[in-house]
Amino acid sequence: MFYSPFDFLTLVIAIVAIIFARKALNQVATLRSRLDAIEAAPPAAARPVAPPPLAPHEEFEPTLSAAPQVAPAPPPLPEAASVAPDAQDQPSASAPSAAPPPLPQPAPGLEETLGTRWVVWIGGLTLALGGFFMVRYSIEAGLLGPGVRVMLGGLFALALLAAGEWTRRKEDISNIAALPIANIPAILTAAGTAVAFATVYAAYALYDFLVPATAFILLGLVALGTLAAALLHGPVLAGLGIVGAFVTPILVSSDKPDYWSLYIYLAVVTAASFGLARIRLWRWLAVTTIAFALLWTFPCLQCGPDMVAPHAFHVIAGFVLAALLVVCGFMFGPDGDGEEIEPISSGSLAAYLFGAMAIVLSSFHADGAMITFALLVAGSLVVAWRAPAAAGAIGAASAFVFIVFGEWAVRRNLDMLVLPGGAIPGIGPSTTDGSVSLHLMTAAAFAAGFGIAGFLAQMRFATTKLRATWAAAAVFTPVALLVALYARIAHLDRSIPFAILAVLLAAAYAAATEVLSRRSERPEPSPSIALFATGALASLALALTFALDRGRLTIALALVSMGTAWLSVQRPIPFLRWLAALLAAIVVLRIGYEPRIAGDAVGTTPIFNWLLWGYGIPALSFWAGSTFLRRNGDDVPLRMVESAAILFTVLLAFMEIRHAVNGGDVYREATGLTEVALQVGVTLAMAIGLERLRLRSGSIVHNVGAVLLTAFAGLASVFGLLGLENPMLWSDDVGGSFINLLLLGYALPAVLALLLSYAVAGHRPAAYGNSIAAGALILALAYVTFEIRRLYHGPVLTYGETTDAEQYTYSIAWLMFGVVLLGIGILVNSQRARLASAAVIGLTILKAFLVDMSTLTGVYRALSFMCLGIVLVAIGWLYQRILFRKQAPPPVPQAEG
Numbered sequence: 049m050f051y052s053p054f055d056f057l058t059l060v061i062a063i064v065a066i067i068f069a070r071k072a073l074n075q076v077a078t079l080r081s082r083l084d085a086i087e088a089a090p091p092a093a094a095r096p097v098a099p100p101p102l103a104p105h106e107e108f109e110p111t112l113s114a115a116p117q118v119a120p121a122p123p124p125l126p127e128a129a130s131v132a133p134d135a136q137d138q139p140s141a142s143a144p145s146a147a148p149p150p151l152p153q154p155a156p157g158l159e160e161t162l163g164t165r166w167v168v169w170i171g172g173l174t175l176a177l178g179g180f181f182m183v184r185y186s187i188e189a190g191l192l193g194p195g196v197r198v199m200l201g202g203l204f205a206l207a208l209l210a211a212g213e214w215t216r217r218k219e220d221i222s223n224i225a226a227l228p229i230a231n232i233p234a235i236l237t238a239a240g241t242a243v244a245f246a247t248v249y250a251a252y253a254l255y256d257f258l259v260p261a262t263a264f265i266l267l268g269l270v271a272l273g274t275l276a277a278a279l280l281h282g283p284v285l286a287g288l289g290i291v292g293a294f295v296t297p298i299l300v301s302s303d304k305p306d307y308w309s310l311y312i313y314l315a316v317v318t319a320a321s322f323g324l325a326r327i328r329l330w331r332w333l334a335v336t337t338i339a340f341a342l343l344w345t346f347p348c349l350q351c352g353p354d355m356v357a358p359h360a361f362h363v364i365a366g367f368v369l370a371a372l373l374v375v376c377g378f379m380f381g382p383d384g385d386g387e388e389i390e391p392i393s394s395g396s397l398a399a400y401l402f403g404a405m406a407i408v409l410s411s412f413h414a415d416g417a418m419i420t421f422a423l424l425v426a427g428s429l430v431v432a433w434r435a436p437a438a439a440g441a442i443g444a445a446s447a448f449v450f451i452v453f454g455e456w457a458v459r460r461n462l463d464m465l466v467l468p469g470g471a472i473p474g475i476g477p478s479t480t481d482g483s484v485s486l487h488l489m490t491a492a493a494f495a496a497g498f499g500i501a502g503f504l505a506q507m508r509f510a511t512t513k514l515r516a517t518w519a520a521a522a523v524f525t526p527v528a529l530l531v532a533l534y535a536r537i538a539h540l541d542r543s544i545p546f547a548i549l550a551v552l553l554a555a556a557y558a559a560a561t562e563v564l565s566r567r568s569e570r571p572e573p574s575p576s577i578a579l580f581a582t583g584a585l586a587s588l589a590l591a592l593t594f595a596l597d598r599g600r601l602t603i604a605l606a607l608v609s610m611g612t613a614w615l616s617v618q619r620p621i622p623f624l625r626w627l628a629a630l631l632a633a634i635v636v637l638r639i640g641y642e643p644r645i646a647g648d649a650v651g652t653t654p655i656f657n658w659l660l661w662g663y664g665i666p667a668l669s670f671w672a673g674s675t676f677l678r679r680n681g682d683d684v685p686l687r688m689v690e691s692a693a694i695l696f697t698v699l700l701a702f703m704e705i706r707h708a709v710n711g712g713d714v715y716r717e718a719t720g721l722t723e724v725a726l727q728v729g730v731t732l733a734m735a736i737g738l739e740r741l742r743l744r745s746g747s748i749v750h751n752v753g754a755v756l757l758t759a760f761a762g763l764a765s766v767f768g769l770l771g772l773e774n775p776m777l778w779s780d781d782v783g784g785s786f787i788n789l790l791l792l793g794y795a796l797p798a799v800l801a802l803l804l805s806y807a808v809a810g811h812r813p814a815a816y817g818n819s820i821a822a823g824a825l826i827l828a829l830a831y832v833t834f835e836i837r838r839l840y841h842g843p844v845l846t847y848g849e850t851t852d853a854e855q856y857t858y859s860i861a862w863l864m865f866g867v868v869l870l871g872i873g874i875l876v877n878s879q880r881a882r883l884a885s886a887a888v889i890g891l892t893i894l895k896a897f898l899v900d901m902s903t904l905t906g907v908y909r910a911l912s913f914m915c916l917g918i919v920l921v922a923i924g925w926l927y928q929r930i931l932f933r934k935q936a937p938p939p940v941p942q943a944e945g
Contacts, residue, residue, distance in 0.1 A: 294340040307347070307358035314344055315365040322373035329382065331392055334374050338399050341366050345403040356411050360420035363407065367400040367424050371431045371438075378435035387436040387511040394440025397428050401441065405448045413456055415486055422490050425449060429501050436509065439517050442498075446521040449494050450528040456487060457536035484537070491533055495526035503560050506576050507567075519576035523583035526553055527590070534594060547595035554587030578621045585611040602645055605635045606666035613673035613689065620680055628673055629685035632692040635666055643703065644714055652712035659707055659714075663700035667693060678745065690749040694738070698757070701730045721775060721782075724768035725793030731761040732800035739807040758804065761797075762823060769793055769827070775834060781843045782834075790838060794831035798824045805880075818880065825884050829891075832861050855903055860915060862892040 294317065318341055325333040345363060375393040377384025384390070404424045408417040428445045432438045502522020506515050530553065534546045561580040589604035609631035616624035644650045645662025670693035677686040703714055709723040710716040735757040742750035775782050775790070782789040801824035808817045837845045840854045866888035873881030 294344070307355065308361070310344075311358050311362040311365070314341060314362060315369070318366055319369050319373075322369050326373045326380065326382065334370075334392060334396065338366075338370065338374075338396050342399050342403055345406055356407060356414050356416040356420070359407050360404075360416060363400050363403040363424065364420060366403070367397065367427060370396040370400060371427065375431055375435050376437035378431055378438065381435070384435055384437045387509055387514050389440045389513065389517070390437035391440065393435065393437040394444070397431060397438055397441035398444035400424060401428060401445055401448050405452055408452050409455055413452075413483065413487070415483075418486055418490055421448075421452065422493065425494065426497065429497055433501065433505070433508075436511075436514055439514055442517055442521045446498060446525045446528075449498075449525055450532065453487070453491060453529055453532035453536075457532040487536075488533070491529045495529050498522050498525035499556070503580075506564055512575060516575040516579065519579040523557065523579050523586075527583060527586055530587075530590060534590075538594070542596065543594050547591045550587045550591035550594055554584045554591065557581070557584035557587060574619070575621055575623055578615065578619050578624050581615050581619065582612055582624065582627055585615070602635055602638050602662055603665045605631050605638070606669040609635070609689065610669040610673040610676070613676040617676050617679055625677055625680070625683065625685040628677065629688035632670055632673070632689050636692055636695065639663075639699070643699075650707070650712070650714070654708040655704060657707060657712075659700065659703045663696050663703060667696035667700055670696060678747075682747065687747075687749045690747060691753075694749065694753045698731075698734065701734070702727060705730065719768075719773070721769070721773040721780060721789050721793050724764060724773050725789065725797070728761050728764045728769060728797045729792070729800055731757050731764070732797060732804055735761065736800065736804050736807050739804065739811070743811065758820065761801075762820075765797060765823060765827065769797070770830065775845045776837070777846075779844050779846050782838060782845065783843060785839065786835075788838065788843070790831055790834045794827050794834060798827035798831060801827060821880055821884070825887065829862070829865065829888065832865055833858065836861055852903070855900060856911065859892060859895055859900055862888055862895065863915065866892060 294314070318337055321333060321337040324330070325337070341362075345359065347359075371381075372379045373381055374396045375381045376390050378393075381393070401421075401424050404417075404421040408414075408421050411417045425445045425448075428438070428441045432442050499522045502518040502520075505518035505522075509515055509518070530546070530549060534540070534543065537543075538546055557580050561577055561584060564574065564577045564580065585608045589608040592604045592607075593601045609628045612624055612628040612631060616628065639645065644659070646658040650659060651657035670689050674686060674690045674693055677689055705723055705726045706714045706716070709720065709726070735754050738750050738754035738757065741747075742754060773793075801820055805817045805821040805824060808820065834845065836854065836857050840851070840857075841848045866885045869881050869885035869888060872878065873883075873885060
């Protein structure tokens with residue numbers, strides 16, 4: 049036997065009802081005890097009179113406006129004029145002096161929930177399913193024809209609607225308060241509208257009784273009627289109506305869609321829904337309508353430039369309706385709450401702005417789409433100027449403007465690319481190309497509109513948040529448009545006209561900053577003043593970028609970061625500190641894209657090339673900026689700028705070393721002893737500088753930076769100088785007898801490591817400083833060894849065999865090195881130097897017994913052991929007589945006899 053999904057659903061509902069009924073039996077005792085407690089409560093006369101019940105659905109209906117809802121006052125209590133005079137002066141035990149607080153109402157039990165809510169919901173669903181089952185049965189049994197089925201479905205829908213209205217009126221007549229979430233009239237009406245939807249759709253889709261236009265109109269009328277009924281029956285019906293209204297165009301499809309009819313219908317539905325939301329103050333209905341309307345802008349993504357008009361009408365109509373009915377404090381919208389930015393008011397305008405932007409991008413910047421977008425942006429400025437609740441849409445409009453022009457800038461439409469000197473040869477467009485001209489005029493209008501309105505808003509509005517919102521849009525939009533136009537028209541090349549525009553923009557922002565500073569009693573805490581000042585700095589940096597070629601943008605942004613940090617001292621606003629840090633982060637990301645800053649034009653001259661300017665000026669800017677930021681305390685922005693300063697200083701040294709060693713090729717894969725030696729030496733020198741600096745600044749960034757540089761130098765020494773680039777492993781020329789690479793690669797790092805160990809002494813753990821000193825000792829011993837090898841074998845250390853004289857020289861040199869260390873330790877009383885001496889002499893002893901005894905012959909073997917023995921005896925004498933000389937005990941006094 050075949051079971052349909054409706055049969056399965058009915059079976060599930062029955063099982064659920066049985067389960068809940070069984071649970072109800074187990075809770076009868078609890079329900080009885082609660083009822084007894086309620087009956088035992090004081091009589092109604094002794095309790096305060098409760099306020100009248102709320103109208104249906106009023107308790108669960110959120111409001112559009114932010115104004116608090118005032119609860120209705122309870123009716124006045126009857127005066128005690130009828131009480132006998134003598135009874136008024138005598139206390140009564142049965143009448144308390146003050147009314148007791150109201151008892152908490154118990155939560156509805158399972159029986160109440162089942163009887164008042166579940167039964168209503170299931171009943172409404174069953175009614176709707178009953179209509180569907182009746183139609184299904186008539187089809188299977190062949191009892192009724194298609195026309196009769198449709199007619200019966202319509203009659204059943206009308207019956208449900210009539211029943212809903214009859215029960216609603218009966219409740220009003222009998223003063224029975226309906227449950228807001230289980231309203232019987234609303235459930236009946238909702239079931240009726242659902243059956244009506246199904247009936248009309250079946251007449252169209254199943255039986256072809258209706259043409260698409262007629263079915264569309266009937267379904268729309270049902271949806272609009274459902275919305276109208278929601279005025280009486282509450283939010284459930286409103287939700288059903290809005291879903292049905294926006295789904296109707298999907299149900300009734302056509303091979304040749306008429307977008308004009310579709311969007312006119314959606315405009316009517318949107319107006320009805322917004323009107324209902326305004327009357328009943330339902331926020332959720334307004335948001336739902338906007339979401340569905342925004343989804344209906346997606347069909348335009350497949351349209352061409354010829355189909356822009358109906359889609360433009362859709363977003364314009366929705367924007368106007370939202371401004372009139374949804375935005376608080378504007379025209380017919382709910383009352384606004386002062387100068388507070390309200391998210392629904394701002395979001396509704398931003399949603400339609402997003403739709404207009406989508407039309408522009410999908411139509412490849414068609415003229416009609418650009419004009420529509422410009423109208424909506426202008427409308428956003430007007431509405432936000434009149435109604436502060438919609439000021440959040442200003443930020444969205446500014447961002448969308450940048451996206452539109454940024455996408456136009458990077459689009460590879462060469463036929464629209466116009467350079468300052470004229471059209472590109474062979475492409476064809478002239479300097480008066482229509483699309484370019486429209487974008488230029490639109491950009492000029494946007495820049496002027498946002499800039500002037502943002503400046504005038506500082507005089508119109510009083511709240512800091514609202515002023516900052518307008519100021520941010522006034523600064524960001526013109527600057528972003530200037531960058532986008534520069535990229536599109538000048539192709540990121542040198543352009544004096546754009547540099548002049550940037551200077552003029554900087555002058556305008558500077559003038560605005562000066563005017564606002566004079567008007568403000570306390571200009572320091574004003575975010576708006578800081579934003580306009582930042583715009584001036586950013587425009588100046590852009591002017592430098594536009595006027596100069598190569599990698600000036602990196603330098604300009606670094607200088608702007610320094611200027612913003614200085615401005616944060618003059619105007620101590622936290623936003624400026626974060627802006628300085630953000631600009632520093634942008635510069636860091638910029639070098640990740642092209643480490644050479646200027647690309648192939650970096651030059652081949654050592655030191656004085658583009659790397660010096662591209663890394664040196666930003667490094668100085670970040671160091672200066674960190675100094676300014678530190679005046680107002682230590683925080684995350686300061687640490688970001690300090691990190692950028694250290695990073696650019698290190699990269700400047702490393703990149704200059706690679707450039708000088710590799711003949712200007714900083715991307716060369718191979719390295720050599722010279723490059724590694726220079727990098728280790730520079731790293732150790734910078735670590736010494738950071739160790740000194742951190743003692744004065746107390747900065748955690750300087751602290752961590754010094755540790756990281758020290759660790760890098762240690763790893764480069766172990767794996768580079770002593771490992772991969774060890775001259776004993778490769779046939780490389782180390783240079784002259786004494787002035788050679790060995791001096792640069794081992795002697796200099798040894799001295800710097802020793803200085804670093806003394807720089808950290810007393811300020812870091814002893815093990816840390818001793819480890820650095822041990823590294824210095826290893827590098828020094830390596831230098832002594834390699835230098836002896838150079839004297840015996842020439843500039844290439846791998847050539848030739850090791851003679852007895854060379855082995856003997858190693859032993860004598862190591863022994864002398866240990867003695868020198870011991871002498872230094874005795875003179876300056878340094879235990880570290882004496883321990884280093886012991887380590888070197890111990891290594892010499894091991895060499896004598898393990899190497900010299902087996903390899904040396906003749907007089908060299910004897911001399912090696914003789915010299916070693918004499919030195920060891922002398923060292924023992926020094927320790928006994930000088931360092932650890934025992935004091936003679938004082939004489940013991942003798943007892944007097």
